[in-house]
Amino acid sequence: MDTRQLEYFVAVADELNFTRAAERVYAAQSTVSAGIRSLERELGTALFERDAHGVRLTDVGEAVLAEARASLRSVERMRDLADREGPLRGTVRVGIFTNLTRVDLPGIMGEFHRRHPGVDLRLGPSPSGSTGLIEDVRQGRLDIAFHGLPDVVPDLVVQHLTDSPFRAVLPEAHPLARRSSVSLADLASEPWVDARAGFGNRVALDRAFAALGLTRRVPTELADLGEIPRFVASGLGVAALPELTIIPADGAVVLPLRPTIEWRLSAIARERPGRAAEAMLQLLSERVGSV
Template structure:
């Protein structure tokens, strides 16, 4: 395997981060979003790295982006070098305070969680740590992948069970509820069953979102099928689409943002959604500090020593 030595070239760790993001996404636009940079910046960083290594890392044509032979040769070494660089910065700090950055994968528009307050408290405790926050277009599935690949340090996740190879911090458990237009025939009931909703058009998040994965499993276990007529990329907006009478929804109560014209009703079935925070098995000191703060705020025992 090719080894990239820290002292063998003048490449920057940020360039390696750009390279790995493009290699994972095989798309410059998505890669730029993932690393919180402009696409032109990512492209320039890749070109600089290619000059440093003496060859192209990607083949680019109208059909897409693919790793070259050189790109495939150096990708594992690039991951190891990036992680080693992060660890080197931690060990070099003699101030006694944490520094660096934590890349955090988040859910958009989840106002039931005081994310600004949590991050504000983290900043007050660790002012030398930069926070980079961003979502994934494929929800919890994408966030878990981002953490596993090292593109994100800590991420919120709503998938059922545990993602293999990741450290989990359980934060909250929320029951699913039915979300209906206020004049829907079922809105007058005290509770609504999944069977009663199965023939209705559904509004849901995109494939890969943890709430959708959990609900689909619950429906499969009961031998029920449904038709999703409307997909929404922003989970918090779903009640507004329900109020517009585009369909019904079944969501974790914790994610429901009240909307005029929509009501919630308990399900007769008890289905739970788990909200967790995940990281790699050996998180950086700054990432571990954020996990501990999340444990404090959600009053759950921390899994990070």
């Protein structure tokens, strides 16, 4: 058994697709398939079920996956310890928010590449927002991720980056659009456009309503926060978003919200992150913390 076999196994387990897994590990699909078969022979059991419907982990595969991730993390840590003074190498997998309008994410990643050219970057969002990103870090699918939930995450390293107040977003023809500010009570009876359940901003807003003894109806849910102002402008409802995430849209107005609700943006990583992940956390703190 070697680490490359484990890398192939983890990639296929994450992607549930041999073609995508091969692209991820920069290997031919035949090489990945052969590596999985070799690992299964060595363990004496099947790790995947393969049929016309796709690829699925077997019960044994599910159990082995956590150990495979832990083994790869240990190997990565050993390499870090053996080469503390050398240039950073490897890969950093970062779970991102695609709608941080005042955060120059491409610029930050470009700066990281200039500082550490030997480190490859893998960036991507989660369809379930912060909740999904936290689980991806826990399971070892990501090294670092943005995090916007108001909850404490005790089993992960959490690094506070910045805070951003919520702002109300209303159609410009709305009767309240000309006010200097609006309250949650003003908007409670309106139809809402919001992120899906699990997104940090949705959780924070739901709790603010509950704390005031208010309820609301959310008939329109989106997985892309950046699109919410456009849907508000079309007349589907009102919204409230962290100021840091609002992309202006023609036909929508942005107003201060009462009471003030702060959204906290953090970065999370598993305990004892590798050197490259530590460097990424430091850079995020430098660049996002100054926004």
